[in-house]
Amino acid sequence: MSDRSLSIDGVRVPRFLYGTAWKEDRTAPLTEIALRTGFRGFDTANQRKHYHEAAVGQVIAAAVQGGLVTRDDLFLQTKFTFRNGQDHRLPYDPIAPIPVQVEQSFASSCEHLGIDVIDSYVLHSPTQRIGLGQADWDAWRAMEALHAAGRARLLGISNVSLEQLRALCAGARVRPRFVQNRCYAVRGWDRRVRAFCAESGIAYQGFSLLTANRQVLADPELVRIARRHGQTATKVVFRFALDVGMVPLTGTTNPDHMREDLEAFDFRLDPPEVEVIEHLGEL
Secondary structure: OOOOEEEEOOEEEEOOEEEOOOOHHHHHHHHHHHHHHOOOEEEOOOOOOOOOHHHHHHHHHHHHHOOOOOHHHOEEEEEEOOHHHOOOOOOOOOOOOHHHHHHHHHHHHHHHHOOOOEEEEEEOOOOOOOOOOHHHHHHHHHHHHHHHOOOEEEEEEEOOOHHHHHHHHHHOOOOOOEEEEEOOHHHHHHHHHHHHHHHHOOEEEEEOOOOOOHHHHOOHHHHHHHHHHOOOHHHHHHHHHHHOOOEEEEOOOOHHHHHHHHHHHHOOOOHHHHHHHHOOOOO
16 A cells, blocks of 8 residues: 555545535635645535535636646545535435435535546435434435446445444445544544454545544653654654554644645654554543
8 A cells, every 4th residue: 555545446545635624714725725735635525514515626626727736636525414414505405315315415516526526425424323224225325326327436434333334334235435434542543443444445534633632642652752753743643544544634724734744654653653552542
């Protein structure tokens, strides 16, 4: 596996993604800065409550038109979000059957992003905390149809438990190629889900690696490791994520931090250091 990218079913996937959630009017300028800083993978969702997908698309279109990048340089990931995760700004007819909602949301995402084919299409979250409901399966079957038609290159799921992931893999015609979860050190950095992903050929995307782990960033062991490498604790966490096989996301709004985050590719941790960080803050 390359340190900076991996290939999944012929799709080149950058190993560090820029997350565009919770940025509102700053989405476009921050996406442009991330693009110019060197990010080539962008995560968004057709969920206006937390994302401004159309603003991401405007930046992508301008960058391609201006010759900064080509479409083939980019990995674009977006999501289908059920009604309970949306506000009033819906990308689909709320009374339509779930498969129709998926199709409408996907078409809206393509319009927002100015593309015909989405690199990774993700089910934003199951409808229930335990198990998978009929709505989840209806959505996944519709996503499988998009994949079969060549409109979604890869499929994924986010905010999912190990049990739900096992059930999805057992029943899916097209198995997920990505899992995207919030990653807590106190829960072993989602170790059980990561292990299943590694066994099953699924790429694990970790988000909130910093915001969910503020105490760990100040842990003396992590600080010691950072000092040994002449790096910040933040970069060490991202380097750890890369070393254990994650595709980390950063959503920083600081241009300097964008550059620094990508510097996680410039050094390596020793295996004993990775093992120490694996267990920091564990309950």
